[in-house]
Amino acid sequence: MxxxxxxxxxxxxxxxxxxxxxxxxxxxxxxxxxxxxxxxxxxxxxxxxxxxxxxxxxGNLDMRESRKEMLNGEFNMFNDIQGESIESIIDSFEALNTNMRSVGIICEVGEINKKLLNSIPYTWNGNVTT
Structure with a gap:
């Protein structure tokens, strides 16, 4: 029972x-x-x-792997555009980093900081802030 x-x-x-x-x-x-x-x-x-x-x-597995490779390439080639503001550079970089994390690409904080600092223009241009 x-x-x-x-x-x-x-x-x-x-x-x-x-x-x-x-x-x-x-x-x-x-x-x-x-x-x-x-x-x-x-x-x-x-x-x-x-x-x-x-x-x-x-997409399927091949498409996801292709997307990862594309985002890695974007990260490696990330650089400032002439005349782009600092805020715009940071926004673009944050969007790229978010997309990378969404597909499972996790970079070390030091690597991210180094890439961002290297992408900022070396010379200060007063027109960039206006």
Whole structure:
């Protein structure tokens, strides 16, 4: 009798999880664009939907690796543009650093500081601040 209660309790918990998953799936698909919804309609769980969306947005493994290489190249080639303000340089650098972190490229603080300091113009130009 005790075993039956445990089995029934386990089945009830499983059913609750299924209902929660289905509700989450409905809510997520409800807010997606129709074009995206059509391409992910075969997803039966929120995990499947999430994985499909990540692949659709971020691309497959080759595309992600290509993006990492591109961001590494941008970081290595980062430099100031003639006449660009210090604020603009810092904003561009922060955006690049954020994009790098979003794909899993983590640089050491010293390397980041060195790159930023080297990208700032060596000579002060009064026109840059105005």
């Amino acid at each position: 005790c075993l039956d209660k445990k089995i029934i309790q386990s089945v009830k918990e499983d059913l609750k999880l299924i209902v929660v998953n289905q509700k989450a799936l409905v809510y997520l698909t409800m807010y997606l664009d129709k074009k995206i919804t059509q391409s992910v309609k075969e997803c039966n769980t929120t995990k499947d939907l999430w994985d499909a969306l990540v692949e659709k947005i971020e």
